[in-house]
Amino acid sequence: MQAASSIGTSLDFFLFVSFALFTIGAIGAMTRKNMIVLLMCIELMLNAVNLMLVTFSTYYGNGDAQIFVFFTMVVAAAEATVGLSIIIMAYRNLKSIDIDMYNQLKN
Amino acid sequence: MAKDLTLLLLLALPLLGFAVNGLFGKNLPKIMVGSLATGVVFAAFLLATTLFSGLHGTQIVHLFNIIDFDQLQINASFQIDALSVWMTLIITGIGSLIHLFSMGYMSHDEGYHKFFTYLNLFIFSMLLLVLGSNYFVLFFGWEGVGMCSYLLISFHYNDAQKGLANSLAGRKAFIMNRIGDVGLLLALFMLLGQFNTLEFLQIGAAVQQNTALQGGAMFFITLSLFIAATGKSAQIPLFTWLPDAMAGPTPVSALIHAATMVTAGIYLTVRSNFLFELAPFTKDIMLYVGLATTLFAAFMALRQNDIKKVLAYSTVSQLGLMFVALGFGAYTVALFHVTTHAFFKALLFLGSGSVIHGMHEEQDIRKMGGLAKLMPVTHFTFLIGTMAISGIPFLSGFFSKDEIMAQALHHNSFAYVVLVIAVTMTAIYMFRLYFLTFHGAFRGGEALKSKVHESGLSMTLPLVLLAVLSIFGGLLNLPGLFFKGAAHWFDHYLSHSTFGLSEVHNVHLDFNTSIGLMLFASAVAIGVMIWAYLNYAKRGALAKEDTALSGWERLSAQKLYVDEIYHAAFVKPLLALSHFIGKVVDIQILRNGIYALADGILHSANLTRKWQTGFLSSYLFWMIFGLITFIAYYILKLSVWH
Amino acid sequence: MALILLPLVFGMIAWFIPGNISRIFGLIASTVALAWSIIAVSYFEPNEHLLVDFGLRFVRFSVDSLGFTMILLTNAVFFLVFLSNFNTSIVHEKRFTALALLMQFGLLGLFTTNTILGFYIFWELTLLPIFLILYWFGAFDKPRALLQFFLYTLVGSLAMLLSVIGLMHLTNQQTYDALLAADLQSLGNTSILLMGGFLLAFAVKIPLFPFHTWQAETYTKAPTAGTMLLSAIMLKMALFGLLKWVLPIFDGNATDFWRWPVITLGLVGIIYGAVIAIRQQNLKTLFAYASLSHLGLIAAALMLQNGDTNLISVVQIVNHSIVSIGLFLAAGIIENRLGTQQLDQLGGIAKVAPHFGFWFAVLTFVSLSVPFTAGFIGEFFLIKALFNAHTFTGILASTTLVLGAVYMLKAYQVPMFGPTKVNSFQDLHWSELTVFAILSIAAIYLGLAPHCITDFVAHSLTQPTH
Amino acid sequence: MSLQIISIILGSLTLASALMVVLSKHPIRSVIYLVVTFFFITSMYIMMNAQFLAIVNMIVYAGAIMVLFLFVLMLLNLNKEMEPMNTKGAQLAAFIAGGSLFLVLITALKDTLILGQTYRQQDNSIGLVKELGNLLFTKYVVAFELTSILFIAAMVGAILLAKREKQIIE
Secondary structure, eight states: OTTTTTTTOBHHHHHHHHHHHHHHHHHHHHHBOBHHHHHHHHHHHHHHHHHHHHHHHHHHTOSHHHHHHHHHHHHHHHHHHHHHHHHHHHHHHHSOOBGGGOOGGGO | OOHHHHHHHHHHHHHHHHHHHHHHTTTSOHHHHHHHHHHHHHHHHHHHHHHHHTOOSOEEEEEEEEEEOSSOEEEEEEEESHHHHHHHHHHHHHHHHHHHHHHHHTTTOTTHHHHHHHHHHHHHHHHHHHHBSBHHHHHHHHHHHHHHHHHHHTTTTTOTTTHHHHHHHHHHHHHHHHHHHHHHHHHHHHHHHHHSOOBHHHHHHHHHHOGGGTTHHHHHHHHHHHHHHHHHTTOTTSOTHHHHGGGSOHHHHHIIIIISGGGHHHHHHHHTHHHHTTOHHHHHHHHHHHHHHHHHHHHHHTTOOBHHHHHHHHHHHHHHHHHHHHHTTOHHHHHHHHHHHHHHHHHHHHHHHHHHHHTTSOOBGGGOOOHHHHSHHHHHHHHHHHHHHHTOTTSHHHHHHHHHHHHHHHHOHHHHHHHHHHHHHHHHHHHHHHHHHHSSOOOSOHHHHHHOOOOOHHHHHHHHHHHHHHHHGGGGGOOTTSOTTTTTHHHHHHHHHSTTGGGOOOOOOOHHHHHHHHHHHHHHHHHHHHHHIIIIIISOOOOOOGGGOOHHHHHHHTGGGHHHHHIIIIIHHHHHHHHIIIIIIIIIIIIHHHHHHHHHHHHHHHHHHTTOOSOHHHHHHHHHHHHHHHHHHHHHHHHHHO | OHHHHHHHHHHHHHHHSOHHHHHHHHHHHHHHHHHHHHHHHHTOOTTOOEEEEOSOSSOEEEEOHHHHHHHHHHHHHHHHHHHHGGGSOOTTHHHHHHHHHHHHHHHHHHHHBOBHHHHHHHHHHHHHHHHHHHHHHOOOSSHHHHHHHHHHHHHHHHHHHHHHHHHHHHHOOOBHHHHHHSOOGGGTHHHHHHHHHHHHHHHHHTTOGGGOHHHHHHHHHSOHHHHHHIIIIIHHHHHHIIIIIIHHHTTTHHHHHHHHHHHHHHHHHHHHHHHHHHHOOBHHHHHHHHHHHHHHHHHHHHTTOOHHHHHHHHHHHHHHHHHHHHHHHHHHHHHHHHSOOBGGGOOOHHHHOHHHHHHHHHHHHHHTTOTTSHHHHHHHHHHHHHHHHOHHHHHHHHHHHHHHHHHHHHHHHHHHSSSOOOSOOOOOOHHHHHHHHHHHHHHHHHHHOTHHHHHHHHHHHSSOOO | OHHHHHHHHHHHHHHHHHHHHHHOSSHHHHHHHHHHHHHHHHHHHHHTTOHHHHHHIIIIIIIIIHHHHHHHHHHHTOOGGGOOBOOHHHHHHHHHHHHHHHHHHHHHHHHSTTTTOBOOSSOOGGGSHHHHHHHHHHTTHHHHHHHHHHHHHHHHHHHHHHSOOSSOOO
C-alpha cells in the first residue's frame, strides 16, 4: 500500500478538486433557499477544506493537519446536530424551511 | 493684668456671648440673653479702657500660626497701638450702648436671642478687624462683619410684606461688599508678592527702607485697597447697598451702618497710610470720589421721606467727607471725624429707632410731626444730634468738620467750595428731618397718636449718654486757637504710637484764617437752622407727595436713579448673560452638540443596519465577495512584487 | 491592606443580610472603616511610606500621607453619606448599601494603588457601582441623561486606558516610583499625547468646562446619596490623580504644554459655572454648576505645580467635599420633604424649620468661603497662586467670590426666607443634624488650623520627585 | 500512471456528484448525492494513504451525519412543491460570484511554487491509525477530551431545541 500511494499524482489536482468543491458548496449556499440543503452545502465546503488539509498533510508528511481534520469533523458533527435541531424548531414555528423567512433576527 | 491676656479676653468675651446666646439663648429668659450680650461688650469696653490707659508704643500679641509654609507664614496675631485701641474703644463703647438700647427696642421680637447672637458675633468680627496685626486677620474681620451685616439686614426675613425685600437688601449688601472684598483680596496678593508678608509693621518697615517702591505697584495696591474701602464704606460707585441696608432693625443701622462697620474702610486707609503716602494718584482719586460721594449723597438725602433713609444718605455723605480728609493725607482728621460721627450718628439712629418704636414701626416722616411733646427725651437728644451733624458751633461735629474744611481750604479751593455746598445741604436735610418729625401737627392719625409713647429707660439712657458725647466729643481735638495745652490731643495720641502717623503732619492754619473759617461755617449752620425753623416749624411747610415734586426734587427722591442705572447696566446684562449661557450655550450648543454627536452615530448605525438584510444568501454573497477581494489582493500584491 | 478590603467584605455581606437592617449595617460598616482608618493614621508616621507588595506584578499598594488623607476623607464621606441617608427610605436598601460599600472599596484602592494599571482598574471599578446606584435609585425620566454620564466617563476612561498602555509600553515600567524616575522628557510630543489622555479622563470627571454637560443633569436626577458620593468623593479621584500621578510623572515639557490650556478651561469653568448658576431654578442643578465653578479653581491651581499651592488644594479638596455633602444634603432634605426643588415653589422654610435654616445657613457661608472656614483658606491661597502666575487669571478667578455670593445667597434665601409657602416641614432628623454639625465643625476647624492637613500632607508632596 | 487516471476519474466523479447535490430539486436526492460525494472523498483519502481519516469520514459523515439529515428530512415530510427556490437573477449572480471565486482560487494556485509538484518519495505512514493515535493521545489529548464536552453540549442543545415546548416564541 505504501509504495503505491499517490505516486505520480500531482498535488495541484487535489487542490483543484478541493477548490472546485468549495466553489460548488458556495454556489449552492447562495442559490438554494432550503435550510437543510444549505447545511449540506456547508458540509461540502468543510469537506473541501478537509481535503486540502489532508493533501498538504500528506505532502509535507505532517500528521498535525490530519488531527485538525479530525477535529473539524467532530465540530461538523456537532454543528450538524445543533443546526438540524434548530431547523426543526424553526419549522415548527413558521411551517417553512425557506431561509429568507427567517430574517426576524434583524430587529 | 498682662496686656496680651487683656487683649485675648477682650476678644473672647463677645465670642463667649455669641456662643452662649447661640447655643442656649432660646431657652434662656430674654432679660438674661440681653444683659449677657450687653454685659460682655461692656466688659470688653472696660478692658479696652485699661489697654488705653496703659498704652505705650506698639505691641504685638501672637496667638498661633494659621499658615506656616517655607516661604510664607501667616499668624493669627494682634496689634495694640493707639489706632487699634481707639477703634476698640469706639466699637465696644458705642456697641455696649447700642446693645443696651436693643434690649428695649427688640423686646417684642421673637428672634431676640438670635439678634444678640449676631450682634455679639459682629462685635467680635469688628474687633478682629481693627485689632489684627496683619492684613490677613483684618480680612477675617472684614468678611466677618460683612457676613454679620448680611444676617442682620435680612433679620426680619419672614416678615409678611417686607420679608423678601429685607432679604434682598441683605443680599445686595453682601454682594456689593464682596466686590470690595475682591479689591482687598487683590491688594493682599500684591502685597504678598511685593513684601512676602502681610504684617503691618513689617510692610511698613520695608516701605521705609526702600522708598524706590513708588509708582506702579504702589498705585495698584492702594487702588485695590481703596476699592475695598469703597465697598465697605459705601462710596461711589458701591454705595447703593447702604440705604437699602436700612431694612435691618434700627440698632443694627446705628451700630453697623453708621458707627462702626462702615468706618472700616477709613480704618483700612489709615492703617495703610504708609502705602498711600507713596501713591499720590490714588489719594487724588480718593479725594474726588469722596467729594462726589459727599455731594451726591447729601443731595439725595434732601428729599427722602423715610426717616432712616435720610440718615443713611447722611452717613454716606459723612463717609465721603472722611475720604476727602484721607485724600488730603489728613489721617488723624479723618479718624477724628469717624469718632464724632460715631457719636452723633449713633445718637441720631437710635433716636430714630426710638421714634419708630414709639410710632409702632412707622418710618415715614410725612406721618409724623409734633413728636416733641410726646417723646421729650428722644426729641431733645435728637436735636443735639442734628445740631452736632450740622456743625452748630462747639458741638462735636463742628470741630471735626472744621478740621476737614481747613484741610480743603489749604490744599484745594475747589474741594472747599464743594464741601461748603455739601455741608450746607447736610444742615438743610437734617433740620428738615428734625422739624418735620418733632414739630408741627401730628399727621399719623388720632388712633396712632394715642399709642405713641416715650421709650423706656434702656432706650433713653443710651440716647442721653450719646448726646453728652456728641456735645463734648469735639473737645478731643480742639483746634490750636482755643486751649493751647489741650489742643490737638487726639492727633498727638494717635501719632505717638501708630505706625506711619508720626510722619504725617496736618496743616494748621494761621489764627485769622481759622477764625474766619469757623465763623463762616457757624454762620452757614445757624443760618440754615433758622431758615428751616421758619420754613418748617413756623410756616408749616410739609414734605411733598411724590406727584408734587419738581424736577430736582424728583431726582433727589429717586436717588439720581442710580439703582435703576445699576440694574440696567449690571444686573440685567448679568441675568441675560446667565440666561444666554445657561440656555443657549450650555443646553443648545454643548449638550445638544453631544446629543447630536450621539444621534449621528445612531443614524449612521441605522444606515449600516440596512446592509443586514437578514437574508442568509445575501450574507453569503458578501462573504464570497470579501473572500474574492481578499485573495485577489494578495495575488495582485504577489504578482506586482514578483 | 485590610483597610482597603474592609468595605469589600462588608459589601459582600451586605448582599446577604435582610434589607430592613441593611441601613444600620451600612452605617456600622462605614463607622468601622472610619474608626479603623483613624487608628491607622494615628499609628502612621507622616514621613514614612507604607508599601504592600505581594510580589505580584500589578498588585502593589502603597500609602503615604496624601493617601491617608484621601482614605480618611473617603471613609468620612461614606460615613456621613450613610448617616445622612438614615432618614430617607430607599426601596432596595440592600442593594444601595452593598453598592456604596463596593464603591468605597474602589476608591480606597484607587487612593492606595501603586501601579498605573491598578489606578486604571480602580478608576473603572468605581464607575460601575455609581452607575447602578444612579440607574436603580435615580429619577431619570430618559435613559439618555444617564447614558450621557456613563458614555462620557467611558470615553474619558478609554483615553486614559490608551495613555496607561502607552506609558507602560514606552517606559516599560508600571509602578509609581519607577514611573517617577522614568525619563519622559525624551519622549517629546508623545508624552504630551499621553498626558492628554489622562487629562481628558480627568476633565470629564472633574469636570472641566466643555466636558461638563453630563454633570448638571446627572446631579439633578440622581438620588441625593448618589449625588453626594459623586461630587464629594468621586470627582476627587481626578484631582487626586492629577496631583499624585499625572503632574509629577509628566513633569517637564508635557506639563508645560498643558498648563495654560487647562488653567484657561478651569477659569472659563469658574465664571461659566457661576454665571449659569445665577439663573438656575432647580436647587441641585444650581449646586451642580456651583461645583463646576469651585472645581475649576482647584484644577487650575493644581496645574501651577507650586508646592504650597498643592498643599492648599488638598485643603480645598476636603473643603469641597464638606460643602458638597452639606449642600446636596440640604437640597435632598428639601426634595425629600416637599417633593420639589424648584426655587419658585419654595419659601420661608427657615421659619417652619429653624434648625434646618440655621445649619443650611452655616453650610452656605462655608461654601461662600467666609473667613473661619476652610473654604476661605483654600480659595484665598488658590487665587493667590493664580494671581502670582498671572495677574489677569487671578482677577478673573476672584470674580468667583462675587458671583458665588450672588448664586449661593439666592439658593439659600429663596427657599428659606420670605413669606412661607410651605405648610409643614419636618425639622431635622437627629442623623441629619449630626451630619451638618460634623461638617460645620470640620469646616471651621480647618479654617482656623489648615496646617493640620498641610503639615501632614507636606511629607508626601514636598519630597524631591526627580 | 494508472493512478493518475484513477484520481482524475475520482475527482471528476466527486465534482459531478457535488454538483448534483446543489442542482437536484429534491432535498432527499441532495442527501443521497452528498453521501456519494463523501464516498468519493473518502476514496481520495485512501489514495493519499490517510487511512484513519478515510474511515472516520466514512463512518461519521457518510454514516452518521447523513443519516441524521435523512431523518430530519423525513421527519419534516417535505414535498417538492414546498421546495423554495431563488429567482433566476439571484441564481445567476450566485453563479457569477462562485465562478469568479473559483477563478481567483485557481489563479492563486497557479502563482504558487507547488504547481506541478508530485508527492515526495518519503515515509507516508503518517496517515495510519497508529501514528495519528500517538499524536491524538499525547500532543492533542486535552483537545480530544474537550471534544467530548462539545458533544455533550451539542447533545443537550439538540434535545432542548428539538423538544416540543408548550410556550414557543410567539
